[in-house]
Amino acid sequence: MTVAYHRKPVLWDVDYDAPPGSLVAIVGPNGAGKSTFIKACLGLIPAAAGTVEFWGKPYKHARAKIGYVPQRETVDWDFPVSALDVVCMGLYRKIGWFKPVRKIHRAAAMESLDRMGLADYANRQIAQLSGGQQQRVFLARALVQNADLYFMDEPFAGVDAATEAAIIDVLRELRKQGKTVIVVHHDLQTVPTYFDHAMLLNMRIVAAGPVSEIFTDENLHKTYGGRLTLLAEASEAVARAQQGQPTK
Amino acid sequence: MNPTLAQSVTPSLKQVHDEMPSLREVFDTVTLQSGFNTNAVIVAATLLGIAAGIIGAFALLRKRSLTADALSHATLPGITSAFLIASAMGLNARSLPVLLLGATISGILGVVCIHLILTYTRLREDAAIGIVLSVFFGIGVVLLSVIQSTATSSAAGLNHFIYGQTAAMLTNDAILMGAIALIAAVIAILAMKEITIVCFNESFASVTGIPASLIDGLILALIVLVTVSGLQAVGLILIVAMLIIPPAAARFWTDRVRMLIILSALIGALSGFVGASVSALLPRKPAGAVIVLCAGSIFVISMLAAPARGVIAQLIRHARLRLRIAIDHTLESKYEYPEQHKKRSFSLRAFLRVKGYTDSLHTTSALTQSGIARGRRVRRNHMLWEQYLISCADIAPSHVDWSVDQVEHILDEDLITRLENEIRASGHHLDSNLQETHS
Numbered sequence: 001m002t003v004a005y006h007r008k009p010v011l012w013d014v015d016y017d018a019p020p021g022s023l024v025a026i027v028g029p030n031g032a033g034k035s036t037f038i039k040a041c042l043g044l045i046p047a048a049a050g051t052v053e054f055w056g057k058p059y060k061h062a063r064a065k066i067g068y069v070p071q072r073e074t075v076d077w078d079f080p081v082s083a084l085d086v087v088c089m090g091l092y093r094k095i096g097w098f099k100p101v102r103k104i105h106r107a108a109a110m111e112s113l114d115r116m117g118l119a120d121y122a123n124r125q126i127a128q129l130s131g132g133q134q135q136r137v138f139l140a141r142a143l144v145q146n147a148d149l150y151f152m153d154e155p156f157a158g159v160d161a162a163t164e165a166a167i168i169d170v171l172r173e174l175r176k177q178g179k180t181v182i183v184v185h186h187d188l189q190t191v192p193t194y195f196d197h198a199m200l201l202n203m204r205i206v207a208a209g210p211v212s213e214i215f216t217d218e219n220l221h222k223t224y225g226g227r228l229t230l231l232a233e234a235s236e237a238v239a240r241a242q243q244g245q246p247t248k
Numbered sequence: 249m250n251p252t253l254a255q256s257v258t259p260s261l262k263q264v265h266d267e268m269p270s271l272r273e274v275f276d277t278v279t280l281q282s283g284f285n286t287n288a289v290i291v292a293a294t295l296l297g298i299a300a301g302i303i304g305a306f307a308l309l310r311k312r313s314l315t316a317d318a319l320s321h322a323t324l325p326g327i328t329s330a331f332l333i334a335s336a337m338g339l340n341a342r343s344l345p346v347l348l349l350g351a352t353i354s355g356i357l358g359v360v361c362i363h364l365i366l367t368y369t370r371l372r373e374d375a376a377i378g379i380v381l382s383v384f385f386g387i388g389v390v391l392l393s394v395i396q397s398t399a400t401s402s403a404a405g406l407n408h409f410i411y412g413q414t415a416a417m418l419t420n421d422a423i424l425m426g427a428i429a430l431i432a433a434v435i436a437i438l439a440m441k442e443i444t445i446v447c448f449n450e451s452f453a454s455v456t457g458i459p460a461s462l463i464d465g466l467i468l469a470l471i472v473l474v475t476v477s478g479l480q481a482v483g484l485i486l487i488v489a490m491l492i493i494p495p496a497a498a499r500f501w502t503d504r505v506r507m508l509i510i511l512s513a514l515i516g517a518l519s520g521f522v523g524a525s526v527s528a529l530l531p532r533k534p535a536g537a538v539i540v541l542c543a544g545s546i547f548v549i550s551m552l553a554a555p556a557r558g559v560i561a562q563l564i565r566h567a568r569l570r571l572r573i574a575i576d577h578t579l580e581s582k583y584e585y586p587e588q589h590k591k592r593s594f595s596l597r598a599f600l601r602v603k604g605y606t607d608s609l610h611t612t613s614a615l616t617q618s619g620i621a622r623g624r625r626v627r628r629n630h631m632l633w634e635q636y637l638i639s640c641a642d643i644a645p646s647h648v649d650w651s652v653d654q655v656e657h658i659l660d661e662d663l664i665t666r667l668e669n670e671i672r673a674s675g676h677h678l679d680s681n682l683q684e685t686h687s
Contacts, residue, residue, distance in 0.1 A: 042455050068455040075449045079309070080503045089445050093456040098438045125503040141452075 067147030132163030292426035297520025304491035322358025324388025412483030412536030500554035583623025
């Protein structure tokens with residue numbers, strides 16, 4: 001799969017098979033295309049070339065089994081909804097178009113909030129929650145989706161220690177239930193303790209596989225030791241050409 | 249041909265002043281007892297207010313309010329073109345459905361142009377909206393002058409689409425307007441859940457199978473319905489106010505989408521009702537402007553007086569915090585240096601006296617028991633935070649003072665307990681004056 005963003009390719013020839021029942025970390029420097037990878041998998045950005053399949057099916061037919069935790073900064077937290085309202089959004093698909101949210105849905109959402117330790121905050125407007133609590137609301141919303149495969153974009157970014165512990169607890173429980181969780185992660189130190197698989201990404205896959213095998217100094221150096229100059233330059237050139245600018 | 253129509257084309261100064269209606273007339277109008285046509289217009293304007301309030305709330309949440317402005321201005325060339333084409337074909341050029349169809353087409357064309365500019369250039373949305381709005385409106389004005397210079401007096405009614413005029417509306421016009429508004433409101437309420445999720449979190453909505461592009465199309469269609477139905481009554485310049493002001497006012501009172509929509513619809517309904525009633529009583533007064541002024545008044549009141557988000561409430565909260573900090577500082581220094589008597593403002597001394605922290609208004613007044621207790625507590629918070637910064641956060645002692653001054657006032661019991669634990673856990677001893685538990 002190759003993904004272009006604003007006509008500029010940011011991921012080249014990514015080829016990856018997620019192992020079922022495992023926690024996978026996507027690791028790489030800023031601008032490596034970690035979020036882009038997730039978004040392309042979920043069909044939020046069209047892939048310029050290549051396909052994404054879930055259990056042999058395209059995304060459209062696998063939707064019910066896929067959960068998503070977007071980056072916290074991507075939404076306006078002043079939005080007039082309560083924590084419970086947000087978690088209920090995880091059920092909209094199940095509820096169906098134009099049908100109202102019912103008591104059983106709210107009860108399910110409440111249970112999910114409780115699991116993230118936020119039962120007392122259900123009726124707070126989301127702006128009144130701390131950053132860590134907001135992240136846990138997002139996680140509760142993903143849990144209520146009851147998916148088999150989860151994509152999480154930087155769930156550990158800027159959260160307090162209690163939230164980090166709560167999230168990792170949930171991740172382990174999901175794995176115990178045989179589910180796969182793919183997590184964009186920025187903290188290299190915790191990768192070996194939290195995850196069992198990793199994908200090292202920097203505009204292309206540097207290495208992917210069990211953490212114990214691929215999380216080596218050499219691979220990390222390759223990932224973080226600057227971009228491949230040629231790859232970056234080619235991206236710029238493609239972007240210029242696509243926008244009708246002179247290509248030098 | 250409605251006689252008021254021909255007159256209002258070139259209103260003389262005398263005609264601008266309406267006669268004040270009697271109380272009886274006012275009562276009859278607002279209780280819907282003054283003739284079927286007037287009633288129909290008032291009911292339709294109220295329905296329009298409801299629809300605009302609901303749909304405007306979604307436009308506000310989706311941050312698309314200004315698109316609505318471009319759309320409404322872009323309807324003018326459609327109205328004039330429809331008039332010219334219909335005349336050329338020998339049809340009734342003043343037929344409202346024909347004119348509104350033209351308005352719809354050119355309005356949508358305007359939005360498409362914005363979209364094209366955004367897709368194919370590097371211009372930002374504000375510039376694109378400004379360009380489309382003014383160019384389309386300009387075309388409309390030119391066409392309008394063409395019509396006025398060539399056609400008969402039947403062309404004059406087109407002016408009303410710019411500023412709005414309920415007095416010129418026929419019963420059928422009102423029914424059409426009310427029906428379109430009602431349909432738009434019902435669709436908006438049915439799709440409330442889907443629109444809300446897209447407004448809040450576009451990517452998550454798409455992943456769950458509610459595509460943002462589809463919902464954006466729906467919101468746009470609803471805005472078109474409201475705009476077009478309100479053109480005759482409110483006019484294309486001010487119709488956008490009915491979409492923006494009611495939800496903006498409602499937002500001050502609530503932080504739930506459902507309540508926002510209800511309040512916004514109520515404010516819109518009230519404005520529509522008042523505007524149409526005033527216009528019925530004083531036919532020279534343009535209903536659109538009265539509707540907008542009514543909504544605007546509610547907005548100003550909301551902005552100032554709303555309990556949590558209102559400006560006055562915020563000012564009071566700030567003043568309270570400043571006062572609390574001033575009292576804290578005074579008590580802290582009086583507690584620490586009982587012999588020092590700094591100059592303090594009378595109001596501050598008065599507050600200390602009223603709160604019972606001192607027993608006289610005099611500058612040299614000593615602290616009472618409760619004054620000493622609070623002074624000690626503030627002093628302790630100050631030192632706790634200072635020690636935390638130095639021992640746990642590795643901040644140089646010379647740098648801690650400013651942040652300490654800011655933080656010591658907002659520490660609550662829970663934070664203080666955690667501070668104590670952190671300091672102990674870091675292997676440092678609590679300073680001897682910090683050992684005492686706060687009373």
